[in-house]
Amino acid sequence: MDIFFLINQVSAIVISAFCLFLGFWVYFTNTKSRINQFFLWLSVFLFLWIAVCYLGNISTDAVVALFLGKLAYGTVAIFFIPFYFFSIYFLKEQKRFKYLGIFVCASSLSLFLLSIFTDLMVKNMEFTEAGAIPVLGDGKFAYFAIILFLALFIGTRFFVRYFKFPNIEKLKIQYFLIGVSIWISMNLVFNVILPVYQKIPEYWQFGNYSAIFFLGFTAYAIIKRDLFGIKIVLTQTLVGIIAILLLVDVVASETLFEYIWKGILFALFVFLGWLLIRSVLKEIKYREKIKEAYEREVGYRKKIKEAYEIEKKAHKELQRLNEAKTQFIMATQHHLRTPLTSMIGYLDLIFGGIYGKVPQKLGETLKKFEVSTSRLIKVVNELLDISQFQLGKKIVILKDGIDIEPILREIMEELEAEAKTKKIYLELVKPKKALPLTKADPEKLKVAITNIIDNGVKYTSKGGVTISLKAQMIGAKAKLQIIIKDTGMGIAKEELKTLFSRTFERGEKAKQVYTTGRGIGLYITYQIIKAHNGKIWAESEGRNKGTSFYIELPVD
Amino acid sequence: MPSSNYRIQSKSFMKKTILIIEDDIATIDIYKTILEKADFKIEVVRWGEEALKKIEKIKSGKSKKPDLVLLDLILPDISGMNVLEEMKKHQKTKNIPAFVLTNYADPEMEKRENKLKGDGYFLKTSYTPRKLVELIKKKMKK
Numbered sequence: 001m002d003i004f005f006l007i008n009q010v011s012a013i014v015i016s017a018f019c020l021f022l023g024f025w026v027y028f029t030n031t032k033s034r035i036n037q038f039f040l041w042l043s044v045f046l047f048l049w050i051a052v053c054y055l056g057n058i059s060t061d062a063v064v065a066l067f068l069g070k071l072a073y074g075t076v077a078i079f080f081i082p083f084y085f086f087s088i089y090f091l092k093e094q095k096r097f098k099y100l101g102i103f104v105c106a107s108s109l110s111l112f113l114l115s116i117f118t119d120l121m122v123k124n125m126e127f128t129e130a131g132a133i134p135v136l137g138d139g140k141f142a143y144f145a146i147i148l149f150l151a152l153f154i155g156t157r158f159f160v161r162y163f164k165f166p167n168i169e170k171l172k173i174q175y176f177l178i179g180v181s182i183w184i185s186m187n188l189v190f191n192v193i194l195p196v197y198q199k200i201p202e203y204w205q206f207g208n209y210s211a212i213f214f215l216g217f218t219a220y221a222i223i224k225r226d227l228f229g230i231k232i233v234l235t236q237t238l239v240g241i242i243a244i245l246l247l248v249d250v251v252a253s254e255t256l257f258e259y260i261w262k263g264i265l266f267a268l269f270v271f272l273g274w275l276l277i278r279s280v281l282k283e284i285k286y287r288e289k290i291k292e293a294y295e296r297e298v299g300y301r302k303k304i305k306e307a308y309e310i311e312k313k314a315h316k317e318l319q320r321l322n323e324a325k326t327q328f329i330m331a332t333q334h335h336l337r338t339p340l341t342s343m344i345g346y347l348d349l350i351f352g353g354i355y356g357k358v359p360q361k362l363g364e365t366l367k368k369f370e371v372s373t374s375r376l377i378k379v380v381n382e383l384l385d386i387s388q389f390q391l392g393k394k395i396v397i398l399k400d401g402i403d404i405e406p407i408l409r410e411i412m413e414e415l416e417a418e419a420k421t422k423k424i425y426l427e428l429v430k431p432k433k434a435l436p437l438t439k440a441d442p443e444k445l446k447v448a449i450t451n452i453i454d455n456g457v458k459y460t461s462k463g464g465v466t467i468s469l470k471a472q473m474i475g476a477k478a479k480l481q482i483i484i485k486d487t488g489m490g491i492a493k494e495e496l497k498t499l500f501s502r503t504f505e506r507g508e509k510a511k512q513v514y515t516t517g518r519g520i521g522l523y524i525t526y527q528i529i530k531a532h533n534g535k536i537w538a539e540s541e542g543r544n545k546g547t548s549f550y551i552e553l554p555v556d
Numbered sequence: 557m558p559s560s561n562y563r564i565q566s567k568s569f570m571k572k573t574i575l576i577i578e579d580d581i582a583t584i585d586i587y588k589t590i591l592e593k594a595d596f597k598i599e600v601v602r603w604g605e606e607a608l609k610k611i612e613k614i615k616s617g618k619s620k621k622p623d624l625v626l627l628d629l630i631l632p633d634i635s636g637m638n639v640l641e642e643m644k645k646h647q648k649t650k651n652i653p654a655f656v657l658t659n660y661a662d663p664e665m666e667k668r669e670n671k672l673k674g675d676g677y678f679l680k681t682s683y684t685p686r687k688l689v690e691l692i693k694k695k696m697k698k
Contacts, residue, residue, distance in 0.1 A: 349589060349685055
């Protein structure tokens with residue numbers, strides 16, 4: 001019995017200390033969480049309960065034993081207050097059950113006071129071989145009834161909420177319920193069945209110590225984010241309990257032989273149990289690693305998705321700003337053109353002789369003025385055309401039955417003066433047969449072709465520019481082809497590819513474009529020809545070997 | 557003397573009238589100068605509402621019908637397109653030739669003008685005064 005006494009003593013200290021440790025451990029993982037706070041209270045009360053029971057049991061003084069016995073029953077009663085609040089937060093109850101809360105608190109508090117200050121619960125202590133055992137008083141049935149009611153009431157909430165929770169939360173409740181079940185069933189076995197029905201009262205402490213299962217499981221459920229499968233934990237627990245029972249059996253042995261074979265059985269069981277648990281833990285660790293990796297992967301993906309969303313937003317914002325800019329240009333076109341209208345208008349009046357004969361020198365100067373004004377008008381037109389393209393507006397309105405030749409003549413007339421000053425030729429090769437009519441926007445088509453011929457004149461210093469026209473069948477469709485051939489500086493092969501692109505919009509390249517003036521016009525020409533369902537391309541043998549531009553338009 | 561007086565009167569009677577609906581003073585000056593030189597009688601209206609009143613007067617016969625209208629789109633009060641719409645609504649005014657002459661290039665506006673069966677949508681910077689006179693004379697001959 002001495003060994004048993006020693007084990008009991010050690011267990012009482014270790015287990016009660018462990019109770020406190022669990023309480024504070026959980027509390028300090030998150031001191032702000034209500035769950036953790038009330039868990040600490042639960043641990044403190046269970047610690048008190050185990051300590052008081054143990055001390056009462058071993059005490060030999062009648063008065064002290066009676067007080068501790070009463071305190072033990074009082075502690076059980078008052079335990080329901082933190083237990084009630086713990087359940088509310090643990091189960092994430094939306095309603096706080098105000099009146100029920102008052103009822104729970106009031107009944108546990110009165111039970112506590114009645115247990116301590118009256119003889120209703122414990123009326124005496126009986127000193128037996130198994131230590132001091134309380135003798136219960138007249139109020140015991142009322143006491144057990146109320147305790148049972150409180151336990152059932154809180155327990156029911158766990159079952160009710162269990163079915164409403166998502167899986168991970170369900171697992172938490174499972175842990176809690178298993179802890180509670182072990183605790184209650186061990187209490188039933190060691191504190192009720194064995195002492196009352198089998199008359200073996202000496203193992204009652206095991207009932208109390210089993211509170212550690214309740215605390216352990218619950219602590220684990222609170223702290224761990226990912227819980228092990230309940231089956232694994234059950235296996236471990238079962239191994240633990242069988243080991244304890246076998247150990248008790250060893251301690252209770254009466255002969256040496258019994259000691260030896262029970263001891264061997266116990267050692268063998270512990271060894272095999274340890275192997276089993278270790279392999280299970282290994283497996284779990286491995287699984288956790290996989291899960292962790294998976295979660296990390298999910299995290300990365302989330303981050304990538306977030307980055308993508310930000311990028312998308314920025315892109316949208318950029319598009320909006322670009323559109324706002326273009327809209328602004330569109331809106332200001334009227335203000336840009338109005339002064340130009342009067343400048344070119346007055347010049348036209350002067351040259352028309354409205355204000356009398358213009359002296360030659362003044363006339364020459366005003367002519368230069370007119371050239372500059374026309375250039376500015378052209379720039380404004382280009383700026384607005386590009387803005388409209390960017391807004392996706394159709395600036396070309398096609399009309400039926402358009403004759404190309406007069407348009408070309410008009411362009412030639414406008415550019416003749418410049419060709420003459422440069423001493424280069426500008427000629428139109430007339431087609432042998434009359435050309436078919438096309439569907440076109442004469443104003444815009446004129447802008448498009450002017451850009452090409454104007455470039456030809458600009459970049460040719462010897463020779464000249466020849467414009468020819470022909471109709472031809474390409475496949476089943478008749479096409480009209482305009483060829484503008486110059487003997488100028490030519491275009492490098494790599495430049496031919498990007499000739500009609502929006503290179504003028506791109507940083508470095510733009511600087512070059514703005515100095516030469518080429519690029520914007522070609523881009524506009526390309527857009528206009530495209531809107532005519534036509535094609536445009538350029539051919540050049542290289543630098544200083546001239547360039548030929550081909551414009552192909554569908555025939556009506 | 558009476559005969560020559562008669563001649564002057566008859567000449568001024570024969571003059572065709574152009575109604576200019578336009579708000580920019582310099583532009584008005586330019587068009588007025590060149591068109592008067594080309595022997596047209598010019599009437600100027602500078603506000604959209606004023607233009608609508610003018611149409612009202614023409615309808616009721618209080619005002620003489622012009623032979624052609626030059627219409628700016630961006631007026632200080634309302635859009636010139638509203639004026640054109642009003643003109644095209646009424647039997648008496650709908651056959652007056654009307655040129656939209658603007659500095660606002662917008663394909664959507666041009667489409668509206670086409671739908672209303674106006675006589676053309678022209679950019680002021682592209683149609684210098686002398687070109688405009690040619691255009692008007694061509695239209696009058698038809």
